[in-house]
Amino acid sequence: MNRANVESAVKVQGYKRPKWTNTWREYKKNKYLFFMLFPILMWYGIFHYGPMYGILIAFKDFSPIRGIWGSEWVGFEYFEFLFFQSPDFLRILKNTVIISCYNIIFGFPAPIILALLLNEVRHGLFKRVAQSITYIPHFFSWVILTGLIMMMLSPSEGPINYLLSLVNIEPIYFLADSNYFRPTLVITNIWKEVGWGTIIYLAALTGIDPTLFEAAKIDGASRLKQVWHITIPSILPVITILFILQLGNILNAGFDQIFNLYSPTVYNVSDIIDTYVYRAGVLNGQFGLTTAVGLFKNIIGIALVLGTNYIVKKMGQEGVL
Template sequence: MSHFNSNTASTARNENGNIPPLGKVPKWRLTWKEYKKNKYLFFMLIPILVWYGIFHYGPMYGVQLAFKEFSPVKGIWGSDWVGLEHFRFLFYQSPDFARIFRNTILISLYNIVFGFPAPVILALMLNELRSKLFKRLAQSITYIPHFFSWVVLSGIIIVMLSPSEGPVNYIIKLFGGESIYFLTDTSYFRPTLVLTSIWKEIGWGTIIYLAALSGIDPTLYEAATIDGANRWKRIWHITIPSILPVVSIMFILSLGGILNAGFDQIFNLYSPAVYEVADVIDTYVYRAGIQQSQFGLTTAVGLFKNVIGITLVLGTNYVMKRMGQEGVL
């Protein structure tokens, strides 16, 4: 113990040469030996840091386009400044912004309300299975859609939901119903988005929760069984509270992406017939930025999304911590 204190004190002197209390010693000084001990592991981080620097932080210089009128001849640095003109147009003059913002929020909220609990429920169900073979088979089947792009899955969905030849409408007509135009009817398009999104990602989302479930101490279940708790009570009083910190962190991260309604999915499934309920910020950015070359306006939209996202992450993180749950910061 004395050896530890002497080493700590010798490395923790302040500028005046005095030794501050142990509780006030900077953490980086206490762990510097650990950094040196594991230096080769940190060397392995270098390619990742370089990748993030080039492809994530490097392009951030283009954010200035949100305050400029971009000219391909003058380039990004040479284009004229217009201040907050793009934001004024977006919030006060654009006839489409209110609609696309509403659609983005609604579709994202539907995905959170119905899609976020889905992998948690599936993980709890898989955790209760006693047959390892059936459990692995169920996991594999639910994982498969995640590894296909929305380009491929959209083709499958279009065929499955075809009003003339699709098996879904065939079953509906078999029971006396009429064909439903799922992808061109504004009443059905959003539910179709939510259900197909759950179908694609529910299996992949269970990985984190199954990992959390595997870390629960089995003696807790044994003690509960001895006390007479049935399976439902064990789930309610042991399983769910044990994975609640992981659930809270995932919920915070999902709220941070609330303005990302799923460009790939919507772009491959929507059509002008459902623009009223399906056109979101990302599809608007694609049309305005790529097709109409309004780079300044679309950069302003992207900056607005990022500000809202980080605000929601920080706000939700604060609320979760106040409630006694885990946070991301």
């Protein structure tokens, strides 16, 4: 019996080829692509997954001399200290969540709004210049931007307080006043990242079918209605995915920015998990405690991503998984 007869007999009998055989055939067919992927997998394995054994430090009284395996096992001692004994952890956790929520509420919609506005601009040169100006701050480090922000917000020589003095308002110490520090963080973060985030949404906007707008014009839809009923729904999958990823980073409130801008006078509203880890781990050498904090952050982040992804899929949108 030749191969054709065998295959026809198999089909008649209702036999289904195992999925793993089809998958293996695809691997063999695209083997050179997997060879190209191999260095990337090696890089992730060595530098991302390999060091994960370091989470054992969260459960040990780590000593650099004895190493990870030689250090004494202490179990959940550090977690018990954080949640039940530490006088600072609940405060820094609260500060982290509040600052991150502010960034999500005010910072997440900012690049979407800017992208929609730039998409409506018909003058090509103005559009390119405006986009370049808005995303230039992204390429500067917070060390450089902190110097600019301090000059702008200086109570004695800053232009912001100078304008306030013109309307008889007393100088405001934006970076030293607990009432103004968090809004300053949010505004400066938007200023730095809004242009860079806009690039993703502008790329998504270019994929919208132009005939949808032409049909809407024929039906008499205004520009605002076109944006609301065509543009926004078309980029909603991109917005959803980025929102899920943003929510997963809710315990990352921005170490670089806060570390360069805060001072002891505003610790009560600005001290976050990352700055606490820096002081306890790098300065005081409490490696086990800070590893426990990092593990806690990662678990919460994964739970938020999976939970949000599940809810989004139930609502009929595309998720990240």
